[in-house]
Amino acid sequence: MKNAFIKKEKVRFQHVDYAGIVFYPRFLEMLNCLVEDFYEEALDMPFKNLHETGGIPTVDLKVQFKKAARLGDELTKYLWIKALGSSSMVCGFMFEYPDGSVCLEGEVTLVRVDFLENRQAIKASAFPAAMRERLEKFLVEDTK
Numbered sequence: 001m002k003n004a005f006i007k008k009e010k011v012r013f014q015h016v017d018y019a020g021i022v023f024y025p026r027f028l029e030m031l032n033c034l035v036e037d038f039y040e041e042a043l044d045m046p047f048k049n050l051h052e053t054g055g056i057p058t059v060d061l062k063v064q065f066k067k068a069a070r071l072g073d074e075l076t077k078y079l080w081i082k083a084l085g086s087s088s089m090v091c092g093f094m095f096e097y098p099d100g101s102v103c104l105e106g107e108v109t110l111v112r113v114d115f116l117e118n119r120q121a122i123k124a125s126a127f128p129a130a131m132r133e134r135l136e137k138f139l140v141e142d143t144k
Helices: 024-042 047-053 129-136
Strands: 005-010 058-065 074-084 088-096 102-111 113-116 121-124
Touching (some): 005 024, 024 047
16 A cells, blocks of 8 residues: 555464454454554654654544454554544554455544643644655545
């Protein structure tokens, strides 16, 4: 997919349940790892630095599980930006098998925030210009 951030992930024993398929909360952890890698590798903003003064919490999440993933499966994870606001972004994501079939897909809304009052409160904060420029490289027009 053009303009998407892409990572591979092998399904490991830690991801599966007694039935031998990925337990659905593990998919959300894989998604969070994808977002964290996106920030570090594509935006040059590792979470260890980002979380010194703020964060990027998830405020909305939609997931459609299409096909079970099993121990040893290799998934290609895609993340792209569908909409970019002043302090928020809606990202599309998809986990795909090597044959092109979809394991899961959805969208996640992330909001850039700054910490206030000794980290006891947060407030939405606009993306700095340099960060916004990097984010725009992953913007994909909705084809639907």
